[in-house]
Amino acid sequence: MPELPEVETVRRGLNQLTLNQEITGGDVLLDRTIAYPFSVGEFVNGIEENAYPGGVGAAIATWHRRGKYLLAELSSSSGWLGVHLRMTGQLLWLHRDEPLHKHTRVRLFFGDQQELRFVDQRTFGKIWWVPPGVAVESIITGLAKLAVDPFSPEFTVEYLASKLQNRRRPIKTALLDQSVVAGLGNIYADEALFKSGILPETFCIDLQLKQIELLRTAIIQVLETSIEAGGTTFSNFLNVKGTNGNYGGVAWVYNRAGEPCRVCGTSIQRIRLAGRSSHFCSQCQTLGGVRRRD
Secondary structure, eight states: OOOHHHHHHHHHHHHHHSTTOBOOEEEESSGGGEEESSSHHHHHHHHHHTTSTTOOOOBEEEEEEETTEEEEEESTTOOEEEEEOTTTEEEEEEETTSOOOTTEEEEEEOSTTEEEEEEESSSOOEEEEEOTTSOHHHHSGGGGGOOOOTTSTTOOHHHHHHHHTTOOSBHHHHHTOTTTSTTOOHHHHHHHHHHHTOOTTOBGGGOOHHHHHHHHHHHHHHHHHHHHTTOBOSSSOOOTTSOOOBGGGGOSSTTOTTSBOTTTOOBOEEEEETTEEEEEOHHHHHHHSOOOOO
């Protein structure tokens, strides 16, 4: 599933390619991809003409990211467009003559024969059109449940400590909770725990304040590094131009089970924790972390 760096990579690409271009039409190939409005016709009319007869077609003023959500602010008071890629979603900026991928779900048409295609093999991804004058959080309800973004000034040591201390659950599980840290997922939780020297099974209640400080710094560092590399591609992720992300080639532990640790040479281990794979170095992370209480 695309995580914060992948979504941020897509956001930056969209802001380079799609701004101030009027949406001239749309085509929904899989109705259930549209989460709101519940009528596909209303969705298409909304993005084309702001749902008013004779209205000016909406253009994208700017793209924002909140956690793993992409939000396009539309011009001329035309509302918002929301996208969640989920497991396999891709937003691709293509010429309209490009052959349709069999997993294409939604097409948005622009000038100069360009289009933005939403391709989604597993069909879990969602798109919303939020009408003008309506609070975005009232339609895309998952936004209201998101915690502070790691790049926000509010993501302080004190904030993270308040979310973790006194909780008897593994730190890896806590980091995947979007009400604790927005945008973090399996890949970068493993990477941040490695860089901060904390074992994934360590209970939150056992963490010292210094370890939480190291963890906060590590979260920001691994996310920044991955964004610079264009995100991670292990299966489906592509940026808006159809290019793979490169972070996977330099990952510290994720997806490297059985390979030597890049720091100490110890074989990277993989365990199942709360139904998810966790990768770690038993040597490097034991030095900085504390093992889970029995």
